[in-house]
Amino acid sequence: MAAAVAVVFLVLVAVFGPMLLGARADAVDTDAINQNPGAGHLLGTDALGRDIAARVVVATRLSLELALGAAAIGVTGGALLGVAPALSGRRLGRLLTAAVGILVAFPSLLFVLFLATIFGVGARGAMLAIGLALVPPMARLVQNLTASVAGSDYVAAARVLGVGRWRMMTRHLLPNVAEPCLLFATGATAGSLVAFAGLSFLGLGVQQPDYDWGRLLNEQLNRVYVNPLAALAPGAAIVATGLMLALVGEALAHAGGRRAGGAAPRSGRPSGTVTASRSIATDVETLVEVRDLTVGFGAGRAAVRGVSFRIARGEAVGLVGESGSGKSLTALALADLLPATATATADTMVVPKAGTETAVVFQDPMTSLNPALRVGRQLAEVAEVHRRAPRRQAWRSAVERLTAVGIPGAERRARQRPHEYSGGMRQRAMIGMGLMGTPRLIIADEPTTALDVTVQRQVLDLLAGVRRDSGAALLMISHDLGVVAQVCDRVLVMYAGVIVEELPVADLFTGARHPYTRALARAVPTMSTDLEAELATIPGRPPQPGERIVGCPFAPRCARAADRCRSEAPPTERRDDGEGSVACWFPVIARKETIG
Known part of the structure; x- marks a missing residue:
């Protein structure tokens, strides 16, 4: 309510003040020169006998016009420059970020004075100088905010949909940083008001016969000890208007703004790119084919190492493993949504068209x-x-x-x-x-995480129904083997960035060959689990991305490991029953039995 009243009051004064009091403010009366406040002149008169109170009211329009104009230049230019790095290439983005950093480091007051001398004395030159001086801090604010928003899943999804840069900026980036930007805009308007007053006070701003609050302050400063009200009135108008603008900014921000999310910052290119013979699936049976996919973050930091697999049309494949095993990065490579810092290569990458034929369901909706x-x-x-x-x-x-x-x-x-x-x-x-x-492939990355069991069941049933109705294939990423067993036909088990076993879902709890797969199965509680016994765990920890691995990556945690496991990486070979493959020197060969 305070903000609404403030806006109405400022608008009324700015619109009707010059109309009602313009003639009185400009009327020269040599018989009333430098009078003190009285009944005829509320704040007294100036050196030409003009009514100071009327001049303060009339100056409201020009003072606000100049402040709003400068703020519009600064906010618009800063927003465009700030969002540019998130939409441009890596090199151009870095260049723009560096340029903004240099400009922000330059003292703003000196920058304004420098620009004012370039554009010349007068209201227009002062407005350009102040407006351009606001561009760097606004650009830095928008850069920092959009860097966090640009890493959000909904921005990645919009990018896959083929949303253009202008729509990406106006619909997905700027609306989600609106609140702090609105606060900056109102603060910039108040700052522009003060800056204009300062330039006019110094004689670099508004020139005669026009006048704003700063020029009125300059005219009456030499009489501050004789008639303090005449000098303090323009300053009081500046302070009161600044407080009103602050109220307006808070109201607008809370009414229509949204704070930026807390996603990880992303700089440079919008997303990483897989260097591969990426093509659209055309084979009658094979929908997805990946050969020797490697994803890394800098030299020697491979998170996915030589992954190869296929997905048939209409098939449901589960991708399981502990956190950090490379599951999500593999899926993001399929959808062309890798982070900008990732580098990826593959001999072959055959996938349905992203955006229309590949749908991604992220972990946190x-x-x-x-x-x-x-x-x-x-x-x-x-x-x-x-x-x-x-x-x-x-x-x-x-x-x-x-x-x-x-x-x-x-x-x-x-x-x-x-x-x-x-x-x-x-x-x-x-x-x-x-x-x-028209999805032919649905990538579901932990779609039931943080959902209760009832809702989890509903989501799984929905995915099954979508597959049944559309004939789409499904790549289900999860660390929950129970969920995968309910939905999928086949399972890929990842560990330390490699696929260590591929097997039918029917064998997941009864016929796994790799010790890691069997350890995962034992760690899943069932209705027959002894309530008095400790839950099964896998000793040790998985290797960190970039950690040097010699031999089998699971060897340090495996009870079946021998010297060969610690010195030679096992090849991926077909299982003895022909149903899948396993990468292990000493796989478990036994009849199907419940693992536990």
């Missing part, structure tokens, strides 16, 4: 959905970008997809934002977003 946009708009964007569907038709498709994934009241829910959804509903909305295209 709250970070995968744009918090500044309504859920329906985010789904409709897929149809608008890829099918060139009209806005209204795209919206109808979004509502239909939300209905298809079991969200009740889809028409109403489509108009809500992600924070108004439960965790299960957000995950359903993410699956619905994937269905906006």
